[in-house]
Amino acid sequence: xxxxxxxxxSKVENIRLYDVYRRxxxxxSVEKALKMSPDDIVEEVKKSGLRGRGGAGFPTGMKWSxxxxxxxxxxxxxxxxxxxxxxxxxxRYLMEFLPHLLxxxxxxxxxALGSNATYIYIRGEYAWIPDILEQAIAEAKANGWLGKNxxxxxxxxxxxxxxxAGAYICGEETALIESLxxxxxxxxxxxxxxxxxxxxxxxxVVNNVETLAAVVPIINMGGDEYAKIGVGKxxxxxxxxxxxxxxxxxxxxIDMTISVEEFIYSDAYCGGIPNGKKLKACxxxxxxxxxxxxxxxxxxxKGETRMMNYESLADGGFATGxxxxxxxxxxxxxxxxxxxxxxxxxxxxxxxxxxQCSPCxxxxxxxxxxxxxxxxxxxxxxDIDLLWDxxxxxxxxxxxxxxxxxxxxxxxxxxxxxxxxxxxxxxxxEAQTRNYGLAHYADPIHVPTV
Amino acid sequence: MHNQDIIKRMKQFSxxxxxxxxxxxxxxxxxxxxxxxxxLLHLAQETFGGWLDTETMDxxxxxxxxxxxxxxxxxxxxxxFHMKPVGKHVLEVCQTGPCMLNGSDEIIDYIKQKxxxxxxxxxxxxxxxxxxxxxxxxxxxxxxxxxxKHYKEFLTKDKIDQIIEDLRNSI
Numbered sequence: 001x002x003x004x005x006x007x008x009x010s011k012v013e014n015i016r017l018y019d020v021y022r023r024x025x026x027x028x029s030v031e032k033a034l035k036m037s038p039d040d041i042v043e044e045v046k047k048s049g050l051r052g053r054g055g056a057g058f059p060t061g062m063k064w065s066x067x068x069x070x071x072x073x074x075x076x077x078x079x080x081x082x083x084x085x086x087x088x089x090x091x092r093y094l095m096e097f098l099p100h101l102l103x104x105x106x107x108x109x110x111x112a113l114g115s116n117a118t119y120i121y122i123r124g125e126y127a128w129i130p131d132i133l134e135q136a137i138a139e140a141k142a143n144g145w146l147g148k149n150x151x152x153x154x155x156x157x158x159x160x161x162x163x164x165a166g167a168y169i170c171g172e173e174t175a176l177i178e179s180l181x182x183x184x185x186x187x188x189x190x191x192x193x194x195x196x197x198x199x200x201x202x203x204x205v206v207n208n209v210e211t212l213a214a215v216v217p218i219i220n221m222g223g224d225e226y227a228k229i230g231v232g233k234x235x236x237x238x239x240x241x242x243x244x245x246x247x248x249x250x251x252x253x254i255d256m257t258i259s260v261e262e263f264i265y266s267d268a269y270c271g272g273i274p275n276g277k278k279l280k281a282c283x284x285x286x287x288x289x290x291x292x293x294x295x296x297x298x299x300x301x302k303g304e305t306r307m308m309n310y311e312s313l314a315d316g317g318f319a320t321g322x323x324x325x326x327x328x329x330x331x332x333x334x335x336x337x338x339x340x341x342x343x344x345x346x347x348x349x350x351x352x353x354x355x356q357c358s359p360c361x362x363x364x365x366x367x368x369x370x371x372x373x374x375x376x377x378x379x380x381x382x383d384i385d386l387l388w389d390x391x392x393x394x395x396x397x398x399x400x401x402x403x404x405x406x407x408x409x410x411x412x413x414x415x416x417x418x419x420x421x422x423x424x425x426x427x428x429x430e431a432q433t434r435n436y437g438l439a440h441y442a443d444p445i446h447v448p449t450v
Numbered sequence: 451m452h453n454q455d456i457i458k459r460m461k462q463f464s465x466x467x468x469x470x471x472x473x474x475x476x477x478x479x480x481x482x483x484x485x486x487x488x489x490l491l492h493l494a495q496e497t498f499g500g501w502l503d504t505e506t507m508d509x510x511x512x513x514x515x516x517x518x519x520x521x522x523x524x525x526x527x528x529x530x531f532h533m534k535p536v537g538k539h540v541l542e543v544c545q546t547g548p549c550m551l552n553g554s555d556e557i558i559d560y561i562k563q564k565x566x567x568x569x570x571x572x573x574x575x576x577x578x579x580x581x582x583x584x585x586x587x588x589x590x591x592x593x594x595x596x597x598x599k600h601y602k603e604f605l606t607k608d609k610i611d612q613i614i615e616d617l618r619n620s621i
Contacts (some may be wrong), residue, residue, distance in 0.1 A: 074479070086546045086585040117479075124492070124530045125586045127599040160477040165488050165528035168584070182487035182520075184527040200482055241590055243548040249590035287547055287585075328589065330548050344547045348584045351529075 002255040003229055005217040005237045006210070010097050016132065018139035021100040029219035030145055033108040034153045041112035045215060047223030049235035054080055054171070054208030055286060055326040056401075057310055066195040067113055068203040075203045077115035079106060079212055080176055081122035081129075084168040086287035086348060087328025090239040091209035093251040095122070095129050098213070099136035103159065105212040107145055108219055110157045113205055117158050121176050124165040133161050168352035172400045173206040174198075175354065186356045187400035210239050230256040234309035238327055244282075245333035247271035256309035260284070261298045263308050264331065277333040280438055281417075284313050285325020287345050288405035290412030291338075292322050293441035318412065334438040338420045339431075342413040343371035349406035360403040363394040367410055374421060377428030384421050388414055417441075461498055461509050471513060483514050487524055490514065491531055500540070501532035529583065537572040537579035539617050542596040543605075545582045548589035557593045557605050558582055564614065577618070 014020045021027075033041055046061030067075060079102070083091040095102055102120075110118045122129060137159050140146045148156045167185045169175045174188035177199050198204025214236060218226045227235045234256040243249045246264065248271035254263065264279065265272045273279055279294040300306050301320035306313065310324045332341065350364035370387050373379050391407035398404070414421060420436045463471060471490060478485040490510050491502065498506050507521040514521075525531045532540075541561060545554050558569065561580050565573050572579040588594045591603035602613060 083587050084585060087548050087589050089587045089589055089591075092587055117477075119477075123587065124488075124528070125596055162477075162485075163489060163492060165492065166530035166583075167528050179488065180485060181482070182484035182514075182516075182524065184524055200479065243589035243592060244551045249592075251590070330551070330589070332551060336551055341547055341550065344545065344550045348546045351584050354527075 002253075002258065003237060004253050005226075005229075006094065006098070006101065006213055006239060007251070007253045009101075010093075016097065016099060016136070018100060018136070018143060022143075026100050027104055027140075027143075027145055029104060029216045030107050030111075031151070033111055033219050034151050034155065038112045038114060041108065041219065044223035045112070045218055048214075048218040048226040049223075049230075049233060050211065050214055050218060050226070051233070051235075051310065052208055053210035053214065053238065053327070055085060055288070057324060060207065060211055063195070063207070064113060064205060066193070067205055068196045069114065070203070073202055074116065075114050076199045076205075077106070077110050077113050077118045078173075078176065078180065078199060078204060078206045079118070079120040079209060080171060080173065080206050081120050081126075081209045082164055082171040082176055083126075083209070083326075084123055084171050084352075085326045085328055086345065087243055087283060087330040088241050088286050088326040089243075090241040090251050090327055092126055092129065093241070094209055094213055094239070095126070095133060099132050100140070101213045101216060102133070102209055103136050103140050103145075105215040106159055107140070107150070107157060109205075109207070109212050109215050110159075111150075111155055115205075116156050117160065119180060119199075120159065120161045121170070121180055122161060122163055123170075124163045127163070130161045130163055137161070167354075168348075169354045169400070169402055172402065175400065176206060177204065184354070186354050187402075189399055231307070231309055232311055234311060234324075238308075238324070240308075240327040240329050242270050242329045242331070244329075244331040245273055245277065245336065246331045247274050254308055256307070258308050259298075260306045260308055260313075263329075270329075270331065273331070273333050275333075277335060278438055278442055279331065280334045280336055280441055281332040281338065283322070283328070283330040283332075283409070285323045286328035287330065287348070288408055289323040289325040290318050290321070290408055291332075291342075291416065292412075293416050295442055296320050296416070297322075318408070319415075322412075335435055337375075337435045338413055338417040339371065339375050339424050342410060343368065343375045345409045346371050346406070349402070353402060353406070357398040357403065359394045359397040360406065363390050363403070364406045366390045367406070371410075374424050375431075377424075377432055379421075379425040379428070381422070381425055383425070384414060384418065461505050463493070463497065467493065467497065475514075484516050484520070486514060487516070487521065488528070491521070491525055495531060500536050500538070501534060535572075536581075538577050539597065540579045540581055542581045542583045542586070544584070544586045544588070544592070544594055544596075546585040548585070549592040549594065552592035554593040557595075557607075557610065560607050560610055564610065578614070 042064045050060045051057040170179045170185040175185040179185045194204040263269045282297045283291045300315045313324045315321045346368040350368045353360045353364045355361045391410045394403045395407040424431045474486045475483045511518040511521045593605045594603040
C-alpha cells in the first residue's frame with residue numbers, strides 16, 4: 001500500500017463518531033483554515049494540483065477561482081454525492097465510514113468560498129447514508145465547528161443533506177442544481193456557468209465528495225507538499241472502486257505511481273482474476289470511458305507500461321487509450337461477452353437520458369435496440385456500421401455530457417472488439433450459448449519499429 | 451364525493467410530520483420552498499402506501515404552494531417514485547454492467563421463477579414487486595438489490611430464498 005491521505009483512518013474503530021475522529025486528529029484543517037484568508041485557501045488548493053474526482057478531472061482550485069462574488073448575493077457550495085456512474089462506489093464508502101472527513105472538508109471549503117448554506121446532494125438510493133451524515137453534522141455543530149460564528153471568526157455555516165430520487169443525470173452539475181431546486185433533472189445550457197448563476201441563480205460551486213474530502217489533507221500538509229505526491233498533473237491520491245471479475249473488489253486509495261498491472265494483480269489491491277481466468281478487458285474509469293482490451297490496458301500503444309494516473313490512462317487518446325474518469329474500475333475476464341456487456345450499458349444510458357436533446361433521447365434507444373438485436377441473434381453485418389453512425393451523431397450534439405458518455409462505450413467496444421460483434425452476427429445460434437472468449441485481446445502489442 | 455373527502459382526509463401528514471415538513475422547508479431561502487419537493491415526495495411515498503397517487507401529489511403541491519403540474523412532472527421523472535401501486539416489498543435488483551458481470555441476470559430470473567411474476571409485476575398477495583433497476587452504486591458487492599432503505603449484497607439463490615422467507619414471516 002502506498003500513501004493514504006483519505007482512508008488512512010478508515011479502519012480505526014468507531015471513527016464515525018466525533019470523539020474518535022477528533023482524537024485521531026480530525027478538524028485540525030478547520031482550525032488552520034479559519035486563521036487563513038479565504039483567498040489563501042483557494043491558493044493552497046490551486047498549488048495542490050487537485051483535480052475534480054467526479055470524473056472530468058478539472059482543476060479544483062481553478063474552478064473555485066471562477067466563483068463570482070457580487071456584493072450582497074449569497075454564494076453556495078454544493079457537494080455532489082449523486083454517485084451513479086456504473087462501477088463507481090467510492091463516495092459511498094467515504095460517506096459511510098468517514099462522514100466527519102467529508103464534513104470537515106465541507107467546512108473548510110465553505111469558508112474558502114463564502115458559503116453560509118452548503119448542501120450535500122446525495123443519490124436517493126443511498127437511503128441510509130443521510131442519517132450517518134446528519135449525525136456527523138449534529139456532532140460537528142454541538143462541538144462548535146458549524147453554526148453561528150464558528151471558532152469566533154464571525155463565519156456562519158450550515159450544512160444540509162438532500163436526497164435525490166433516482167436519476168443518473170443529476171450527477172451533471174446543472175441537472176443537480178435543477179433537482180435541488182425541486183425540478184426535473186434537465187441539464188441547463190451553459191453559459192451561464194454555475195460559478196456565475198447556479199443554485200437559485202446565485203454563484204455556486206459544485207464539487208464531488210472525494211474532491212472536498214481531499215481539501216482536508218491539502219490544508220493540513222499544504223498545497224505544495226500535496227502536489228509532491230503522485231506524478232505530473234496527477235497529484236495526491238485517488239480513490240478507485242473496483243468491481244467485476246477480480247478477487248478483491250472494493251475501494252482502494254492509490255498515489256497514482258503504480259502500474260495498472262500491479263493494481264490488478266497485486267494482493268495489496270485487486271488480487272488478480274478469480275478462478276485462474278485471464279484478463280480480457282477493463283473499463284478503468286466508470287462505464288462512460290472507453291473499454292480497453294487487456295493488451296492495450298497493460299501497455300500503451302507505444303509499448304510503455306500503463307500507469308494508474310490521469311495522463312497514462314489517457315495515453316493514445318480514444319484510439320488506444322481511455323480515461324481515469326470517476327475511478328470506477330470494471331474488470332472483465334475471458335468468459336465475459338463484450339456485446340452483452342455493451343448492450344447492458346446502452347440500456348442504462350437509454351434509461352437515464354433525461355430526454356431533453358433528441359440525439360441522446362432517440363440515439364440511446366437506437367443503440368440499445370441494435371445491440372439487443374445483435375446479442376439475441378438477429379443482427380445484420382450492416383448493424384455495426386449503423387451503431388457506429390448513431391454514436392457519432394450523439395457525441396458532441398447534446399446539452400450535457402451524458403450524450404458523450406453514452407456514445408463512448410459503444411464506440412470503444414466496436415473499435416477494439418469489432419471481430420466479436422462480427423462473430424455474433426455470423427454465428428447467431430452459437431452466440432446464445434457460448435462466448436467469443438479471449439481471442440487475441442491479450443496478445444502482446446506489436447510495436448512498430450521506426 | 452363523500453368517499454373522496456375521506457381519502458383526502460386520510461392523505462394528511464401527522465402533526466409530527468408537518469413539523470418535519472417545516473424543518474425541511476427551513477433549509478432553503480425564503481420563497482425557495484419548492485426545493486423541498488423531492489424530500490416531501492419521499493416522505494409522502496413512505497407514508498401513503500408506497501406510491502404517489504394524484505391526491506397525494508396535489509396535497510404536496512398545496513403544502514408547498516406550487517401548481518400540481520410542478521409536482522407531477524417531477525414525480526414522473528425520478529425512478530424511485532412509483533406512479534402505480536406496488537407490493538409491500540419492492541425487490542429492486544440491479545441489472546447494469548458490473549452487476550451483470552457477476553450474474554444479476556440469473557438472480558432476476560430466479561426471482562421471477564420463485565415468485566411467478568415478470569419484471570415490473572406484483573405477486574397476487576400484494577407482497578412482492580420485482581423491479582429490475584439500473585446501477586445502484588454497489589458494483590463491488592454484486593449482484594445486489596435494494597430493499598426499502600437498505601441494500602442486500604453478494605446475492606445468491608440461497609440468499610434470495612432467505613430474504614423472501616424473512617419478509618413473508620415479517621408480516
